[in-house]
Amino acid sequence: MAISGGASGIGLATVGLLAQSGHKIAVLDLDASKSEAAAASLPGSGHIGVATDVTSTDSVTAAFDLIRASFGRLDGVVAAAGIVDPAPSATVTDESLQRLIDIHLMGAIRMARGAYSLLKDSGGGSIVCLSSMGARLGVAERLGYNVAKTGVEGMVRTLAVEWVPAGIRVNAVAPAWVKTPAIASLIDSGFLDPAPVEARTPMGRFADPEEIGQVIAFLLSPASSYVTGQSVTVDGGMTIQFPLPQTERQLA
16 A cells, blocks of 8 residues: 555554555655655554655655555555645745645656556556545635645545556545644644534544544455545535534524
């Protein structure tokens, strides 16, 4: 298994779950020391950390060349690398928009394209990309992020149809608010108030990274062998709840 953004957040939670299931993991991350440390911390043996810049085709190609040399085969890929760079849409710079699209959308495309031949030579496999509730809902000051995640879902559908003859399934997971270490730090520092998020979510809480990782692990596994071209929403019900006014809620 190869996971970009695997040294932190949802990616790190996912590699932990996959390693516990006996998979050999390649942790891909921009920071070489973090990717190597994450790989070294996993249960089992043979895991590798690979410094990978998903904005560079050469870097992604080199990562999969190393995976082929180290593992000899590949059964699954997760494209989880990402950043957030909020800005008002009327004044957001071209550079910010391009960076978000290059990391989230083009990064996912580069990961899928780089893995294709190795997955095909291995008899097929599964690709899972990180989407977001931002692909379904209007989220203010997230223009580049939302456009990129919407594009990821279009990419998933296209590759799922095109690559099925090679035995490759392609899906996405679309989380809402997840209490990653970065989000937890914002809450602890007082920068982010969790109350509105919890109130807007029927389950009344943020997701844990492992809960997103479990869905990713399912889509990578043979248990999801008839699932392809889908984006699975994991949001505690946030995107399906109609917000009743308080008076109507009391009468319901």
